[in-house]
Amino acid sequence: MNQRQLAKIAKRVGFWALIAVIMVYAVFPFYYAVITSIKPSSDLFMVELWPSNWNLDNYAQIFSQSSFVRAIFNSIIVAVSVVFIALLLGITASYALGRVRFRGRSTIMLVILGVSMFPQVAVLSGLFEVIRALNLYNNPAGLILSYTIFTLPFTVWVLTTFMKELPMELEEAAIMDGATPWVTITKVFLPLMWPAMATTGLLAFIAAWNEFLFALTFTLTDTQRTVPVAIALLSGGSAYELPWGPIMAASVVVTVPLVVLVIIFQRRIVSGLTAGAVKG
Amino acid sequence: MSTSLKDSAPQGARLPIRQGRSTKVRRQRVKAAWLFLAPMLIALTLVAGWPLFRTFFLSLTDASLSDLDAANIIGFENYLVYENGLWFGVLADHVWWQSVWNTVYFSIVSVSLEVIFGVIVALILNAEFKGRTIVRAAVLIPWAIPTIVSAQMWAWMLNDQFGIINHLLMMAGIIENPIAWTASATYSMWAVIMVDVWKTIPFVALLVLAALQMLPKDCYEAAEVDGIHPVRVFFKVTLPLITPALMVAVIFRLLDALRVFDVIYVLTSNSTSTMSMSVYARQQLVEFQDVGYGSAASTLLFLIIALATIAYLYVGRNKIQLGGD
Numbered sequence: 068m069n070q071r072q073l074a075k076i077a078k079r080v081g082f083w084a085l086i087a088v089i090m091v092y093a094v095f096p097f098y099y100a101v102i103t104s105i106k107p108s109s110d111l112f113m114v115e116l117w118p119s120n121w122n123l124d125n126y127a128q129i130f131s132q133s134s135f136v137r138a139i140f141n142s143i144i145v146a147v148s149v150v151f152i153a154l155l156l157g158i159t160a161s162y163a164l165g166r167v168r169f170r171g172r173s174t175i176m177l178v179i180l181g182v183s184m185f186p187q188v189a190v191l192s193g194l195f196e197v198i199r200a201l202n203l204y205n206n207p208a209g210l211i212l213s214y215t216i217f218t219l220p221f222t223v224w225v226l227t228t229f230m231k232e233l234p235m236e237l238e239e240a241a242i243m244d245g246a247t248p249w250v251t252i253t254k255v256f257l258p259l260m261w262p263a264m265a266t267t268g269l270l271a272f273i274a275a276w277n278e279f280l281f282a283l284t285f286t287l288t289d290t291q292r293t294v295p296v297a298i299a300l301l302s303g304g305s306a307y308e309l310p311w312g313p314i315m316a317a318s319v320v321v322t323v324p325l326v327v328l329v330i331i332f333q334r335r336i337v338s339g340l341t342a343g344a345v346k347g
Numbered sequence: 348m349s350t351s352l353k354d355s356a357p358q359g360a361r362l363p364i365r366q367g368r369s370t371k372v373r374r375q376r377v378k379a380a381w382l383f384l385a386p387m388l389i390a391l392t393l394v395a396g397w398p399l400f401r402t403f404f405l406s407l408t409d410a411s412l413s414d415l416d417a418a419n420i421i422g423f424e425n426y427l428v429y430e431n432g433l434w435f436g437v438l439a440d441h442v443w444w445q446s447v448w449n450t451v452y453f454s455i456v457s458v459s460l461e462v463i464f465g466v467i468v469a470l471i472l473n474a475e476f477k478g479r480t481i482v483r484a485a486v487l488i489p490w491a492i493p494t495i496v497s498a499q500m501w502a503w504m505l506n507d508q509f510g511i512i513n514h515l516l517m518m519a520g521i522i523e524n525p526i527a528w529t530a531s532a533t534y535s536m537w538a539v540i541m542v543d544v545w546k547t548i549p550f551v552a553l554l555v556l557a558a559l560q561m562l563p564k565d566c567y568e569a570a571e572v573d574g575i576h577p578v579r580v581f582f583k584v585t586l587p588l589i590t591p592a593l594m595v596a597v598i599f600r601l602l603d604a605l606r607v608f609d610v611i612y613v614l615t616s617n618s619t620s621t622m623s624m625s626v627y628a629r630q631q632l633v634e635f636q637d638v639g640y641g642s643a644a645s646t647l648l649f650l651i652i653a654l655a656t657i658a659y660l661y662v663g664r665n666k667i668q669l670g671g672d
Binding site for chain 1: 372375376377379380381383384386387388390391393394395397398399400401402405410412415468471474476480482483484485486487488489490491492493494495496497499500501503504506508509510511514545549550553554556557602605606608609612613624625628629632633638641642645646648649652656
C-alpha cells in the first residue's frame with residue numbers, strides 16, 4: 068500500500084468518525100432520557116449506557132396522574148387550534164400580500180417581520196391585561212389567542228413567499244372567467260398551496276407545542292396547563308429529590324410525536340425553515 | 348423551490364396583473380386584499396400592538412399584579428429615580444445590569460459556537476455519502492425537542508452526583524471531583540450555553556446547507572484542477588459565497604438569544620449568575636407582582652432588540668429584500 072492510498076483511507080475513516088460523533092452528539096441526550104425513563108427507581112442512580120433492568124413503572128406513574136393526561140389533552144387542543152387559526156388567517160393574508168399590488172404592502176411586510184422578532188416578554192404584562200379582560204386567564208383559549216403572536220407572522224411570511232411563486236396565468240384565467248378573489252383563493256390557489264400549508268402548519272404546531280413562557284404565566288391550575296409547564300413543574304418537591312424517572316418518562320412522551328413528525332416530514336420542515344429565513 | 352437571496356430581488360416584477368389593465372378589476376382586487384388582510388391585522392393588533400403599547404404604559408405606573416386597575420402614573424420612576432441620596436429603578440439595579448451582561452455574554456458565545464459547529468455539520472451533510480438522509484434526520488432531532496424537555500434532559504445528564512457527564516469526565520480523569528454544573532456560579536452559564544448550542548446547531552446547519560447546495564459546481568472543479576487545498580477553497584470560495592445566508596442565520600439566532608427564557612428558567616431557575624433580561628422581567632412581573640417595574644424592564648429589553656434589528660436592517664439593507672417593491 069502506498070502513501071496515497073493510506074492517506075485516502077485515513078480521510079475516509081476520519082470522515083465517518085466525524086459523522087459518528089455528530090450522530091452521537093445529536094441523539095445521545097434523547098437516548099439517555101429513554102433509558103432513564105425505563106429504569107426501575109432502584110437503579111436510577113447507577114450510571115450505565117445500557118439498562119440492566121427495565122420496566123414501565125415511570126410511564127404508568129405519569130399516566131395515572133390525571134393532571135398530566137389533562138396537560139397532554141390541553142397541549143393537543145391548543146396546538147391544533149393555533150395551526151388552524153394561523154393557516155386560515157395566513158392564507159387569506161398571504162393572497163393579499165403575495166398576489167395583489169397595493170400601497171402599504173411593504174409596510175405591512177415590515178410590520179409582520181418586526182412582530183416575529185418581538186421578545187415575548189415585552190408584551191407579557193399588556194397581554195396579561197388583554198387576556199384577563201377577555202376572561203381567558205387560566206384557560207387554554209387564552210393560550211390559543213396569545214400564540215398567534217409568533218405563529219401568525221411566520222405563517223404569513225412563508226405562505227407569501229410560496230404564493231408569489233405560483234404562475235400568474237392561473238389567476239388571470241380565473242379573473243377572465245369572472246371569479247371573485249375568494250373563489251380564486253379557494254378553488255385555484257388552495258389546491259396548489261397544500262404542500263406549503265403542510266409545512267407551515269407543521270412548524271406552527273411544533274412552536275405551539277413547545278411554548279413555555281406564556282403557558283407558564285397565563286395558567287394557574289394543574290388542569291389548565293400544557294405539557295411543557297407540567298414537565299417543568301414536575302420537579303416540585305425538594306431540590307434534592309427530583310423525580311427524574313417520571314420527568315424523563317414525561318419528556319419522552321411529549322417528544323416522541325415530534326421526533327416522528329420530524330423524521331417523516333424532514334424535507335418539508337427543511338424547506339419551510341429555509342423559506343422563512345433565507346428569504347427573510 | 349428557489350431560496351437564493353439574489354432571487355428575491357425581482358419579485359416585484361413578477362407580481363401578476365400589471366398596472367394599466369382593467370382598472371375596475373384592479374380596484375376590486377385591492378379592496379379584496381384589504382378585506383383579506385383585515386383578520387390578520389386585527390389579530391396582530393390584539394396580541395402584539397395593543398399589549399406592547401400597554402406594557403409601555405404600565406411601565407410608567409405603579410401597577411401591581413393583584414390589582415392592575417388601581418395603578419397611578421408615576422412617570423419614569425420605574426426606570427430611574429433619585430430619592431434620599433440614592434438612585435432607584437431598573438437602570439440603577441445591579442441585578443438588571445448583571446442580567447443584561449449575562450444575556451449579551453450568552454448570546455455572543457452561544458451564537459458563535461452555533462455558527463462554527465453549524466457550518467461544520469452543514470459541510471458534512473453537503474457531502475455525498477450513504478445514509479445521508481438518516482444523519483440529516485438525526486441532526487434535526489435536537490431542534491424538534493421542546494426547550495423545556497431538552498433543558499430537563501441535560502439537567503439530568505449534568506446532575507452533580509448521578510449525572511453521566513460528571514461520571515464520564517471523572518472516568519477519563521479530566522476532573523477529580525464532580526462539578527455542580529447547574530448550581531455553581533462559574534459553570535452554570537456554560538451549562539446553559541451547552542444546552543442552547545446543542546438545540547440550535549441544527550437550525551444554523553440547515554440554513555447553511557441550503558446555501559451550500561446552491562453554490563455553482565464549476566468553481567470547485569476549477570479549484571480541484573488547479574490542485575488548491577480544500578481548506579483554502581473553503582475560506583476563499585465557499586465562505587464568501589455563503590456569507591449572506593450565514594448573516595441571516597446569525598441575526599435570527601441573535602434575536603432569539605437576546606430574548607432567551609425557557610432554558611435558563613428551567614436549568615438554573617432565578618439564579619442571578621445566569622439570569623437573562625427576560626427572566627429578570629418576568630420575575631419582577633409575576634413573582635414580585637410588580638407590574639410597573641417589570642414592564643419597565645420589558646420595555647428596555649424591547650428597545651434593545653428593536654435597536655439591534657434596526658441597526659442590522661440598516662447595515663444589511665442591500666442584502667435583504669423585504670419582499671416589497
